[in-house]
Amino acid sequence: MKFEKAILDNGLTIIGEHNPSALSLATGYFVRTGARDETAEVSGVSHFLEHMLFKGSERRSADDVNREFDEIGADYNAFTGEEYTVYYGAVLPEHQARMLDILTDMMRPSLRVEDFTMEKNVILEEIALYKDRPQFTVIDEVRSTYYQQHPLGQSVLGTAESITALERDQMYEYWQRRYAPNNLILAITGQFDWEATLRQAEESTRRWEPADSPRATPDFTPTSRVKVVQNEKIHRAHLAFVSPGVSAQDPQRYIADIIADMIGGGDGSRLYWELIEPGTADSVRLSHDEEDGAGAFFGYASCDPEKAQLVLDKIRGVLERVTVEGFREEEIVRAKRKVASALVLHDETPRGRLFHVGFDWQYRQEHRPLDEVIDRFLAVTPQDVQNFLARRPFDAMTVVALGPVASIA
Amino acid sequence: MPGTPYTLTLPNGLRIVAEHLPAVRSAAFQFLVPAGAVTDPDGQEGSATVLEGLAYRGAGSRNARELSDGLDALGVQRAGGAELEAASYGGALLADDLHAALEIYSDILLRPHLPADQLGAEQALALQKLERLEDSPSDKLFLRLRKAYYPGNYGRTALGTAEGVKALTAEAIRADHARRYRPEGSVMAVAGRFDWGALSETIHRLFGEWAGAAPPFLTPDNTGRERYVHIQKDTNQEQIGIMYPSVPVGHPEYYATRMALSVLSGGMAARLFTEVREKRGLCYAVRASHSNVRGSGAIVAYAGTTPERCQETLTVLIGELRRLAEGVTEAELTRARTGVLSDLVMQSEAARSRAAGIARDQYVLGRVRTMEEIREGVEAVTVEDIRAHLQRYPAEDFTIVTLGPVELEVQA
Numbered sequence: 136m137k138f139e140k141a142i143l144d145n146g147l148t149i150i151g152e153h154n155p156s157a158l159s160l161a162t163g164y165f166v167r168t169g170a171r172d173e174t175a176e177v178s179g180v181s182h183f184l185e186h187m188l189f190k191g192s193e194r195r196s197a198d199d200v201n202r203e204f205d206e207i208g209a210d211y212n213a214f215t216g217e218e219y220t221v222y223y224g225a226v227l228p229e230h231q232a233r234m235l236d237i238l239t240d241m242m243r244p245s246l247r248v249e250d251f252t253m254e255k256n257v258i259l260e261e262i263a264l265y266k267d268r269p270q271f272t273v274i275d276e277v278r279s280t281y282y283q284q285h286p287l288g289q290s291v292l293g294t295a296e297s298i299t300a301l302e303r304d305q306m307y308e309y310w311q312r313r314y315a316p317n318n319l320i321l322a323i324t325g326q327f328d329w330e331a332t333l334r335q336a337e338e339s340t341r342r343w344e345p346a347d348s349p350r351a352t353p354d355f356t357p358t359s360r361v362k363v364v365q366n367e368k369i370h371r372a373h374l375a376f377v378s379p380g381v382s383a384q385d386p387q388r389y390i391a392d393i394i395a396d397m398i399g400g401g402d403g404s405r406l407y408w409e410l411i412e413p414g415t416a417d418s419v420r421l422s423h424d425e426e427d428g429a430g431a432f433f434g435y436a437s438c439d440p441e442k443a444q445l446v447l448d449k450i451r452g453v454l455e456r457v458t459v460e461g462f463r464e465e466e467i468v469r470a471k472r473k474v475a476s477a478l479v480l481h482d483e484t485p486r487g488r489l490f491h492v493g494f495d496w497q498y499r500q501e502h503r504p505l506d507e508v509i510d511r512f513l514a515v516t517p518q519d520v521q522n523f524l525a526r527r528p529f530d531a532m533t534v535v536a537l538g539p540v541a542s543i544a
Numbered sequence: 545m546p547g548t549p550y551t552l553t554l555p556n557g558l559r560i561v562a563e564h565l566p567a568v569r570s571a572a573f574q575f576l577v578p579a580g581a582v583t584d585p586d587g588q589e590g591s592a593t594v595l596e597g598l599a600y601r602g603a604g605s606r607n608a609r610e611l612s613d614g615l616d617a618l619g620v621q622r623a624g625g626a627e628l629e630a631a632s633y634g635g636a637l638l639a640d641d642l643h644a645a646l647e648i649y650s651d652i653l654l655r656p657h658l659p660a661d662q663l664g665a666e667q668a669l670a671l672q673k674l675e676r677l678e679d680s681p682s683d684k685l686f687l688r689l690r691k692a693y694y695p696g697n698y699g700r701t702a703l704g705t706a707e708g709v710k711a712l713t714a715e716a717i718r719a720d721h722a723r724r725y726r727p728e729g730s731v732m733a734v735a736g737r738f739d740w741g742a743l744s745e746t747i748h749r750l751f752g753e754w755a756g757a758a759p760p761f762l763t764p765d766n767t768g769r770e771r772y773v774h775i776q777k778d779t780n781q782e783q784i785g786i787m788y789p790s791v792p793v794g795h796p797e798y799y800a801t802r803m804a805l806s807v808l809s810g811g812m813a814a815r816l817f818t819e820v821r822e823k824r825g826l827c828y829a830v831r832a833s834h835s836n837v838r839g840s841g842a843i844v845a846y847a848g849t850t851p852e853r854c855q856e857t858l859t860v861l862i863g864e865l866r867r868l869a870e871g872v873t874e875a876e877l878t879r880a881r882t883g884v885l886s887d888l889v890m891q892s893e894a895a896r897s898r899a900a901g902i903a904r905d906q907y908v909l910g911r912v913r914t915m916e917e918i919r920e921g922v923e924a925v926t927v928e929d930i931r932a933h934l935q936r937y938p939a940e941d942f943t944i945v946t947l948g949p950v951e952l953e954v955q956a
Binding site: 156197204206253255258269354419437484536 | 612616621637664665667669672679811812816821823827828829849879880881883885887890892895896
């Protein structure tokens with residue numbers, strides 16, 4: 136899988152990973168901006184802006200953008216997180232030039248007032264939609280409770296109030312700072328022509344001006360809070376819990392991922408046997424999220440409301456037991472195998488591979504072939520796991536319970 | 545593009561379909577056993593789900609933990625669960641371990657322990673999943689919509705009912721397994737990297753001794769369906785679902801329906817997204833899709849919106865469904881065709897999606913449509929075909945379900 140890289144004079148980074156046996160290509164812009172880069176005043180602007188990029192540029196109306204994507208049969212979308220905004224599409228190779236043209240043009244949006252006003256309604260509907268889904272809202276709630284004033288605690292969607300108050304010029308100002316070429320990565324994977332990609336990107340971004348796009352990465356001291364959001368309209372108890380992990384730049388992230396998988400990576404994990412097998416809870420999971428300069432283990436469980444305390448106690452019991460006793464060697468071998476096969480399956484399409492190639496560069500300015508990533512996971516030893524747990528990562532734990540639950544300790 | 549799939553029918557009736565995908569290093573497999581909600585015994589609705597859960601709690605020479613550890617040691621990414629028409633078992637993994645994984649699945653399907661002392665736990669899980677629907681408004685809406693449209697067994701959900709789940713006994717579960725987990729009527733699909741000679745040998749060895757026939761399939765029937773059902777719920781958004789008759793997969797006009805739906809709801813330039821979301825800002829989510837059960841097809845349209853705008857949303861949504869019959873443009877059809885064909889190629893790059901596709905074809909149609917056949921079907925559809933099709937299958941006689949704070953004004 137040959138890797139390509141170029142940095143244009145304006146600071147735009149372009150990377151590509153060939154897959155000669157692929158039938159399609161995937162390409163996308165990875166923008167290093169998200170909820171953590173917003174001030175409270177413009178909360179939700181990154182995500183709203185992501186919608187607005189589909190509303191066109193000087194050269195294209197909103198209808199043009201959607202129509203042209205559909206004309207080339209693209210499988211396309213965009214998503215916004217706490218620290219990234221990604222626009223991507225997968226197409227058959229013959230549509231490479233047009234795909235790149237649409238995506239690149241989107242990065243320089245018009246942000247027309249009438250489009251802005253209309254799209255605001257759609258954002259408010261999206262906020263209302265998630266309010267009806269406690270399994271999502273509890274995750275937002277635990278994130279803000281855990282991170283407190285740290286930027287990583289900021290909401291991606293914003294609130295109905297912040298979105299209603301947002302003005303077009305505030306969005307424009309944010310866009311100007313955050314969508315500078317030096318804060319963007321253009322990635323391409325699968326069956327593509329690199330020379331053509333490079334030529335086209337150089338030509339179409341020639342007038343783009345670099346800008347200062349700083350990101351604050353203040354230190355963070357993990358918190359241990361327990362919060363109840365009592366809501367009698369909800370039927371189940373939705374529990375979310377967070378403990379400190381390691382950052383996207385920390386080589387120990389491979390160890391943290393394996394540990395999370397052994398504890399809560401689905402059927403066969405420690406939490407599965409503790410809670411699902413006996414029918415005590417209907418859902419439980421734990422994963423490790425690596426972020427810019429920080430990281431955390433995020434967990435979720437749902438159960439009958441009267442069992443919320445019992446379930447939380449059992450989760451704490453499992454975490455304490457693995458911290459004290461560690462894991463058996465064969466458990467570690469199995470987890471590594473599971474993680475490796477999941478990676479291969481995820482990355483077997485150009486579209487799946489694109490996200491790993493793009494984020495590897497965004498977070499670490501590196502290219503890691505898939506086999507090398509797998510080798511890193513397979514290299515995790517029982518001693519690594521033991522050393523990681525010796526720091527007692529789960530001692531600090533912030534918990535939120537959402538639902539018809541009066542109290543929890 | 546992959547070519548013709550391999551097919552094999554064992555003397556016991558088990559049907560195997562397999563498609564080689566040269567670009568991948570994985571293999572995905574899926575079993576469809578005719579033990580879905582539709583054929584749950586009356587009074588034991590939910591048996592399909594509980595039985596599927598129990599099947600993993602020990603099988604063959606392995607207890608529950610050994611079985612789970614065995615799958616994990618092979619890196620199997622598990623998938624499946626009880627559905628309306630079948631119980632699905634399967635997974636994906638690195639191609640080298642495919643045979644070892646099939647070995648474990650032959651135990652799960654043929655020799656599950658179905659331990660009586662674990663039944664209570666599976667019942668508790670099933671009851672909790674039913675309760676969880678209350679916190680997932682759109683899931684609840686879709687289940688109620690299907691029930692309104694198919695008053696009989698096809699209106700059931702795989703989760704069953706609280707009464708049906710509670711009524712289950714260990715004996716009933718064993719009897720149900722003996723009745724429905726049979727090779728005649730079951731389908732096995734494999735997609736990805738494999739050697740067909742070696743694979744068919746393994747299949748003969750693992751499943752050759754299986755015997756018997758599952759009970760016959762029921763015919764879906766929507767006579768006497770409900771017209772409007774409102775579920776009162778204090779939510780932020782109103783959920784709107786509309787269902788009306790169309791043709792099933794395999795019908796000569798299926799591709800006309802498929803292309804018409806793509807014009808309506810294929811990409812972001814499709815009509816529903818453009819008219820309901822882009823031009824009017826009424827919704828975040830709006831879409832229409834084809835719903836297929838054995839021998840019966842329907843169109844399902846959906847929108848979620850805040851109460852103040854839900855009446856207008858319903859009006860615009862129905863307006864667009866009806867306007868389709870006035871005809872689609874050549875440009876719309878060309879876009880729809882490009883999108884569908886491009887999806888088809890990209891689906892063949894991933895073992896999991898292809899395995900699911902060929903398993904479903906074999907199960908519902910009794911054969912696998914090759915990529916080439918689908919391509920030809922799609923390319924043959926003209927603007928005139930769509931117009932004629934929609935004359936015969938107009939958007940009318942709706943079954944409508946809403947869930948939320950407002951009961952809507954609905955004209956039949």
